[in-house]
Amino acid sequence: MSDSFRVDAYTIPTVARESDGTAEWDATTLVAVHITSSGRTGFGYTYADDATAAFIHRHFADLTIDPMSPESAWSAMIAKVRNLGRRGVAAMAISAVDAALWDLKCKLLDVPLVSLLGPVRAAVPVYNSGGFTSMTMDELQSAFAGWGRVKMKVGRDWRADRERVRAVREAIGPDAELFVDANGAYTRKLALWQAEAFAEEGVTWFEEPVSSDDLEGLRFIRERTPIEIAAGEYGYELQYFDTMIAAGAVDVLQADATRCTGITGFIKASVLCESRSIPLSSHCAPSLHAHLGCALLPVRHLEYFFDHVRIESMLFDGFTEARNGEARPDLTRPGFGVELKTKDAERLAGP
Template sequence: MVTTSHTATHAAQQAGEATFDRVSWIRVSSVVLPLATPISDAKVLTGRQKPMTEVAFLFVELATEEGHQGIGFSYSKRAGGPGQFAHAQEIAPTLLGEDPSDIGKIWTKLVWAGASVGRSGLSTQAVAAFDIALWDLKAKRAGLPLAKLLGAHRDTVRCYNTSGGFLHTPTEQVLENATASLASGIGGIKIKVGQPDGKEDLRRLTAVREHLGDEVPLMVDANQQWDRPTAQRMGRAFEEFGLVWIEEPLDAYDAPGHAALAASLDTPVATGEMLASVAEHWELIRHNAADIIQPDAPRIGGITQFLKLATLAEQHHLQLAPHFAMEIHLHLAAAYPQEPWVEHFDWLEPLFNERLQISDGRMRVSARPGLGITLSEQARAWTRAKAEFGAR
């Protein structure tokens, strides 16, 4: 483990009378979460990727001169974690001395600190952890859950489970997992599809729908593994199952293909999780390429960027179903005008001391201020490296 320390310098512009506080201390940590079972979706079965055995997290912890604190995180699956951590170390000193309320200004400053490596992808995913920590701090300082600070439209959000339906899991176990999820209060079930033999997808989906009955919301996710003709054929075959959506049927950047598919099917098309900026999502929106947009706040640069995208999505009457990171996305979904969905994964639970409450098919916004999470001792134990800047 490598730890570095820097003395805070007054690098920010001269404060105006509206500035009451400044960022004085930052810690960035690389935490690797091991997965109990190697995870496989269609990308593994088609040979594009190896099974996933761990998830790398970038955590940012902030403190101010007045004693306020915030926490945020980003993540990477399979590769990229060390790169996010390295970039975070490079740009972190830029934040020292800044007014933590000036989140939009700080986002721009952090992005331009590393602009030569671009304004999407790994660089802005590193920025996201700082941005999320600043929003957490702001809500904590106000004594409000983040959803309430943003302006919640609801105190609970529909939720569905994904982690029980991966392709490495035998069908019988998928059925057992679905039963357990519904019994725990989760409202919908998503399973993975996109196998090399589409008949296997149909057999698996038939078994799940018969097991659940017609009333339980059911989604499928192909993880970008179909070409256009296959997506069209499978989409038509899936119509009889009454799905809430078909997710990522095509390559994430094929906006025209998604648009043609969405126009031809009764089943809604959902996509967006793999895109790494608001600009990339705008390509989906302007092509009418999705009925349901699935942004991931850590991937697109944080909460500041998510809110910009949410405004675009609302103006185009899109449904919202954020990807992964339910600890963050619960709050953002609660603040979206149209009824959204939040994706339930239990993978991240060992990282935090708190648990999200679920009942009657919905995830509940807690009364805890900010994101409502604190790092567990297990997360500290899984820390591979950390760096500190400034002084507490």
Template sequence: MEHVQGLLSSSRAALAPGDEGAVITSIETYALAVPLAQTLNDATTRLTAWTVPVVEIRTADGRVGTGISGVHNGAELLTQVIDNYYAPALLGAASEDILGTWKRLYWRPTHWIGRAGVVHMALAMVDIALWDLAAQRAGVPLWRLLGGTAGDIETYNTDGGWLNLSVAELERDLSSLVDQGWRRVKVKVGKDNWREDAARVRAARQAVGPDVTLMCDANMRWDFSTAARLLPVLEEVGMDWFEEPVHADDIQSHQRLQAATTLDIAAGESLYSYQAFANFIAADALRVIQVDVTRVGGVTEWLQVAKHAAANGLRVVPHAGDMMQVHQHLAGTFLSETPPLLEFIPWTQNAFVHRTVVRNGYAQRPQEPGASTAIAPAARKQWQIKGTGSTSTPS
């Protein structure tokens, strides 16, 4: 206790009066490998589990803020960035100084090797944890702290259109989702032979009928000529959007595709900064902005991207690297003429203390204080990856 009091004294200059309890006293990282019910493929990846890297930031008042990410692999890289580079700058600091902390961590020397990717995703984990603490301290769910709308939010389901499914399985799974209440579903494309993709999207439309909204996602696997060749087929079946048709950094090809079609081009899960999104928006290369809180720098940068996109009349539909846990708070927290929409993938529901609640395709707003990121103890015991993560305390 004396050590904590000393820490408080050394930090008071950076704290508002009465906020001594907000001092960060320890940081713990670990990761979970949550198994999937079945093996799934998109155009780039074969998945048997979804990995959830975690950071828990404890403060002097006994609160714990939890930040998460979502990756195919490499969770140890994210935890190492936090343990080795961010934790020394966080211990003894004020957890309530969220924007100041974001800037301090962003401009540490790691900036020069990671303005995107692992380093930036580690920053997102810390930022989410700090916002979780802020909402807990306010005694409200994060969406309420951010001034969000209280109504239920429509979701679209990605968990029935995977690329390793046969056409018959694809039709069955999509039909099942519609029977469960979803009015928006997504199908994966990106086969080696584009004619197979054409057949799949036609079968998908036949399965769901004319009144269900259908999207497709190529996961960057096509070049411009292949994507352009498929546009007439996608228009024929009435696709709502065409997601990640080409490499994520190829602004020009996205721009040319958007100019060539009445469909909306969508992307964002592979963009890591406000500046990257701003460049795509300025080029009129996207109409659906799929900003992911675990890929950009957390809640702080997500809000900046979302507000900029909405101000330009674009749809903001987050990619669910977090499996919707944080995004269910963020959707509907900015002015937009289009209703909020969330991507639903149920893989990690059992990992969290507070599961998302979706009925008839609509997500109900969480009511518990925080960002819905706290990890269930039983999940940690069952799925924690050995040898990943550590605990940092003042020396």
């Protein structure tokens, strides 16, 4: 048992209604876990439904923890959700608790997470991610201008997608890296057809051209385009990533420590990528992934996602902005180096 265990959910409205190829939203929920032991408090989080907070409270609040071994609590949590189903809410709940336990361990040892794991690079490359299908052409262009690596959403209308990709290329110039994410909106043949048009604009990354559940479809497209195919953000467990890679579905695997059972799960995914010679790219939650990106060899870059950058820059004391296309963890602060500004979170989430 910890000295104190606290879980909160804050639903923060977006600036405007946003959409991608297959979803629309007007808010993002941050689920925050604080675990105190021996006078130090670890902070972990996930972006999930507020049911995740209720799940954590109900199933993990009385977890036996060894603050020096997040892995022991991780395996206890995995065992505890056996009959409930590991994917989805349960995995996100485990992720937030696992992250808080790693943060706690770092604070007890007074080291940043990257130092505890052992750095392999001083900074991790980032790409600016947003470019929602709900944005006007002007908004798209001004959001990305000046960035050397960007990712935009496509998938609502194939003609408009081509025009928008052309407009973003114009805004970022010929040398910047341009990625697209269809969030599974296209059919196999349409995706292939779009890939040809996108390749002409120098697009080098095509994320979820078809549903990430269609592994055969991903492979079909991957084998027929020079553009790299990426997927994996809905991976909640190691077996999912293993199956995806074994199917030849991706050139680059994506994983999200706030979904794939935390820091512990992300490290396992990284080892899998290393053994299969597949690069890994982290999905969203930049404050968590900055440390992992600097400590794990297979990580190529980090997704600097608009909604999460906005929330973390407003609500996380110690948030480090990306500079010159890189995220550099603050080595003067222990753990992830961020603390939730609870009062501000309560105020922004409203009643």
